[in-house]
Amino acid sequence: MEFQPYLNTIKNIIFDYSPRIAIALILLFGGLWLTSFITKTAKKIMTKRNVEITLTNFLGNIIFWTLRIMVFIAVISKLGVETSSFVAILGAAGLAVGLSLQGSLSNFAGGILIILFKPFRVGDVIEVQGEQGSVSEILIFSTKIITATNQIVYIPNGILSNGKIKNYSQLNTRRVDIEIITNYSSDVTAIKSNILSIINQHPLVLKEPKSDVFIANFTETSIHFSARVWTENANYPQVKSDILEQCKDLVSI
CATH class of the missing domain: 3.30.70.100 (Alpha-Beta Plaits)
Incomplete structure (x- = not known):
């Protein structure tokens, strides 16, 4: 049995795809480094400009994962994968996940509104949903408050952004x-x-x-x-x- 034609085919494939693989690897490692560098730089700039820490971390995460997705798409396109079909699949998967996580997305959107419009900040004493306490941390999906009896209560951000909030600390x-x-x-x-x-x-x-x-x-x-x-x-x-x-x-x- 002749193996030479198969060996020649393999060699041709290697010679044809070696430049693509090399470029893809360069894009991958360079993109990963650049993603981390840009994210850290953006966070430092926001910190120097006294942007609230919650907003800084939130925007930093958005920048980080957006750039990572762009790097991934660029790498697979260099390997010859059709990116348009991949983006369509990714969009359909995102829609399916979005429909199954409507409550979480509502809390996510509420977290963005709280971070942007600042009805309260970390350290403020607020009253909401029958609970009163000091805001310990503003998370993406919920807000953590500590009551006067030293109990931790997590309030979903969707409720906070659409409900009545009494802020005892906003005025002096x-x-x-x-x-x-x-x-x-x-x-x-x-x-x-x-x-x-x-x-x-x-x-x-x-x-x-x-x-x-x-x-x-x-x-x-x-x-x-x-x-x-x-x-x-x-x-x-x-x-x-x-x-x-x-x-x-x-x-x-």
């Missing part, structure tokens, strides 16, 4: 609303004056906007006073606790 100041209840035998004028005196003497209460004390409601057995006090966000719990504690004896006036 916060109003403290305090209710004090007395009976009808109390001296209303004296109580109001004493509440204002306690408020004005507190070192953490802001002078502007001015504090206010007024009668909020009458019930069958009691009078309800309401005090509105302004303070810095960080001082909110202490100011509320201090004023309530100092006003405890006023109910008997």
